[in-house]
Amino acid sequence: MTDQPLPNPLRKFDISAEEINRVVAVFYGRIRTHAVLGPVFANHVTDWPEHEEKIAGFWRNAILREGSYYGNPMRVHVSRPDIKAEHFPDWLDLFYQVLSEELPHDIGRKWAVLAQRIGEGFRTGIVSMRQPKDAPPVLF
Known part of the structure; x- marks a missing residue:
């Protein structure tokens, strides 16, 4: 018997x-x-470390299923009129760039699919x- 925790079978992919x-x-x-x-972002984020921890919790919850995020991100985005639908392609492009630079290709690709x-x-x-x-x- 080992003291190592069992991997969460609900996790989306292998990332720490x-x-x-x-x-x-x-x-x-x-x-x-x-x-x-x-x-x-500067219009809404006053504490960057706090925001980053909240969003990292969102992603850890989405990927690792660790129960680290509680909130309604859709409501937050919709309630801020300066956040526009046309911002999301720029957001995703930048996110894809970071994923490709920071992670092995297969892990970055899996996260990119989820982010998309x-x-x-x-x-x-x-x-x-x-x-x-x-x-x-509006039909897309």
Whole structure:
């Protein structure tokens, strides 16, 4: 019998919490200097270490299933009118760049697929939830 914990069978792919934390820190370091996204984030993030820990918890929960995030990120994004649907392709491009630089290809690709799905969900949700109630739907 060993003292090592069993791996979580619900985890999405093999990555450590430390790797997730590092990717998030590098990504937000780049966000702060991004010409388009930097000012949007600066309007809302007053404590970068706290924000990075919250978002790293989101990703650790999404990937490792560690129960480290509680919140409603869709509501947060929709409630901030300066966050636009057109920001998500820039966000994803920057995130993909960090993943490709910081992680082995197969792990970065798996995370990129998950990020694409989540990012597209946010983008679609923002468009949908901001539509006037009686307006025709926006078809993508």
